Amino acid sequence: MNLINRSCPRFIAVSLRNTIQIEPKMRTDLQASKVEAEARFRVIATAYETLKDDQTRSDYDYYLDHPEERFYNYYQYYRRRVVPKVDVRLVILGTIMSISLFQYYSAKQKYSEAIAYAMTVGKFRNMAINTGVERGVLEIDNKGKLKKVKGKNNEEIIRSIIEENMDVRGGYKKESIYDTLMWHCIILPYTIFNYLRWYVQWVFKYWIKREEYDDIAKLYLIRKHLGLNENQFNCMSDDEHDDMLARELWIDENFKRWKAEKDAEEQEKLVQSGRSAALSLV
Structure with missing residues (x-):
């Protein structure tokens, strides 16, 4: 690229634009030789894309000053080309939302495990059965066992009664959006x-x-x-x-x-x- 190193980016952009627009010989070459014209256009376009951005221009200046650092220069080039330019705010927002979703569903899983365990403990299960019988939502047969009534799921009824009466705290308490990172950031x-x-x-x-x-x-x-x-x-x-x-x-x-x-x-x-x-x- 026949441009002065560290020239003003605005001057470079104007020069390149003027070169494309007013140089008669280039216009003639573009008409006469399509292959040569495309090649020259790619060179000019590459130069413009490289030098119009302060970061890529800084990398290019470093490359001119340190041509021996080939691997580092390759790394910088491909990093600029491959890594997409993403708004940092969107990345932060996406990270917060992901963490919040994980917190919510993790808490939901732990709470379900706590209730499932309570349903296997005789003290809580018997309490729930007695409460269900008093409310008329559960029935006991002559042998003292739960009756299977069509349209009723005894286990779900027992579970709901246990949830009503148990005060689960700490790491196994019921899931809530108010315990997520997103909510804490909002407030x-x-x-x-x-x-x-x-x-x-x-x-x-x-x-x-x-x-x-x-x-x-x-x-x-x-x-x-x-x-x-x-x-x-x-x-x-x-x-x-x-x-x-x-x-x-x-x-x-x-x-x-x-x-x-x-x-x-x-x-x-x-x-x-x-x-x-x-x-x-x-």
């Missing part, structure tokens, strides 16, 4: 606003005014001491929460003492388990 500004408002209220109420912690604040501090997120902490029973409040575990010293006791208990259980295993082998 991110609102989430940030709420956090800042909560933080200001916390500082003003407990740091500046020195008010006593209420139960919600105490449970929050206990959760932070335990290193649990909100869902994990909510999976604990109300009795466990009450016990922690009674022990005043929001206070650092009390929590450290309680944690040491728990660790000692766990260590003792491991020792006892090891002794039992050793005795069973004797």
Whole structure:
């Protein structure tokens, strides 16, 4: 390409356009020799496509300055040619949507597994059967077994009753779009606003005014001491929460003492388990 290296791209574009439009000899050649004209046109078109874009022109300048780096120059060329130019925003949006769909259907599968397991547990199954009989949607025969009634699926009825009465939390709770990445991205500004408002209220109420912690604040501090997120902490029973409040575990010293006791208990259980295993082998 008989062009000055690092010339102004606009100047190059104008020069190429003028060359195609006004050069009489090129017009004559195009009419006289179709093959030669096509070849020259391809050269000019390639030069224009290469030099009109700042990125490809930068690669071309690098190629002129470093012709010995053949493999790198080939890589840059094919990377520009093969890799499509995609809007980064579309890529990010597609990634978020894919992750959200995976989260939703994964949660749905886990919830189904939890309910299916509960249906095999006698306690929950019997509770559901008794509830179904009281409602009149299930019937028991003289032998105490479920009657098969035409048009009714006993297992589906039992499943629906268990779903109504079970409070599945944590990683096996019922699927919801409100637990997906997409939803969290949508409400991110609102989430940030709420956090800042909560933080200001916390500082003003407990740091500046020195008010006593209420139960919600105490449970929050206990959760932070335990290193649990909100869902994990909510999976604990109300009795466990009450016990922690009674022990005043929001206070650092009390929590450290309680944690040491728990660790000692766990260590003792491991020792006892090891002794039992050793005795069973004797």
